[in-house]
Amino acid sequence: MTTLKLNYNVFTLDNRQLIPAGTIVSDDIVEELISTYQSPPHQSSVLLKHGSIKDDILLFFSQPPYNTILADEKRTASLLDLMEPVNAPYQILEIMDYFKLHDFYTYRHFIMVFALSTLLARDLMEDHNDLLAEVLAGPTHDLGKICVPLNILKKTDPLTRSERLFLEHHAIAGHVLLGYYLQDSKAFALKAARDHHERNDGSGYPCGTHLKDRMVEIVVVSDVYDALLSPRPYRRISYDNRTALEEITAMAKKGKLSWEIVQALVAVNRKDRPHYSDCTVSLEKRGTPPPDNMYGIIVDK
Ligand SMILES: [Fe+2]
Numbered sequence: 001m002t003t004l005k006l007n008y009n010v011f012t013l014d015n016r017q018l019i020p021a022g023t024i025v026s027d028d029i030v031e032e033l034i035s036t037y038q039s040p041p042h043q044s045s046v047l048l049k050h051g052s053i054k055d056d057i058l059l060f061f062s063q064p065p066y067n068t069i070l071a072d073e074k075r076t077a078s079l080l081d082l083m084e085p086v087n088a089p090y091q092i093l094e095i096m097d098y099f100k101l102h103d104f105y106t107y108r109h110f111i112m113v114f115a116l117s118t119l120l121a122r123d124l125m126e127d128h129n130d131l132l133a134e135v136l137a138g139p140t141h142d143l144g145k146i147c148v149p150l151n152i153l154k155k156t157d158p159l160t161r162s163e164r165l166f167l168e169h170h171a172i173a174g175h176v177l178l179g180y181y182l183q184d185s186k187a188f189a190l191k192a193a194r195d196h197h198e199r200n201d202g203s204g205y206p207c208g209t210h211l212k213d214r215m216v217e218i219v220v221v222s223d224v225y226d227a228l229l230s231p232r233p234y235r236r237i238s239y240d241n242r243t244a245l246e247e248i249t250a251m252a253k254k255g256k257l258s259w260e261i262v263q264a265l266v267a268v269n270r271k272d273r274p275h276y277s278d279c280t281v282s283l284e285k286r287g288t289p290p291p292d293n294m295y296g297i298i299v300d301k
């Protein structure tokens with residue numbers, strides 16, 4: 001595997017430096033960091049019982065396009081049953097509160113990727129034994145964004161090359177932070193945070209590895225889908241559902257995303273809810289992407 005060198009510091013929400021820039025991140029480094037853990041005894045709480053998370057999820061479910069996916073109460077209730085037991089240490093919940101206050105889009109994204117990846121995992125994962133530990137990857141995949149300045153996260157103009165590099169730091173920063181907060185260098189959420197911008201064809205970052213883990217692939221597809229559907233600082237108007245699904249299908253066709261997971265995503269959007277393996281995905285492109293999309297545009301400074 002390519003070495004993971006930190007370009008920037010990793011620090012906690014209260015500005016305590018955990019690992020300095022320049023360090024090569026490895027399992028041993030994360031283990032060493034865990035051994036320095038000084039916070040009060042490990043306290044955790046059920047995610048859906050924290051703050052207004054459950055009410056916010058129900059509100060977002062009632063709005064397009066999630067209201068197509070979760071059209072009936074029975075479907076919503078069975079998804080919430082799966083999400084209900086998921087616990088997180090209080091520091092992670094504090095980070096969710098921070099984003100709710102300072103960058104509401106990111107907070108919304110955390111909880112919608114949580115819901116969507118849990119829904120897809122239920123349909124796609126044969127072994128449900130590890131599901132509880134694995135679905136924590138949904139709400140925590142972007143946790144490392146606390147190590148990126150808010151003015152970069154919320155910038156509406158194209159990013160400069162160095163700002164783009166700083167933004168990309170969130171994947172490895174999240175990996176380190178999750179090891180520290182979960183007190184476990186092997187927890188699945190660490191892997192998902194590090195790899196959620198990798199692609200199946202090796203064209204992603206931070207390492208350019210080819211995705212192989214199905215649950216990570218589920219987080220990746222949920223992440224791309226929710227990002228397209230949401231208004232973002234760099235794109236005032238979001239994709240409509242049809243165009244977002246077409247965009248994702250095109251990415252799967254190019255080998256960037258898992259075809260089966262995209263099939264499952266299309267299946268949950270269909271009224272008759274076919275089994276994903278019976279779902280034929282159209283390759284036709286009829287939608288129009290929104291105007292003024294600054295994503296991926298870099299200006300050199
Ligand atoms: Fe991300």
Ligand SMILES: [Fe+2]
Pocket residue numbers: 109141142223
């Ligand atoms: Fe994300």
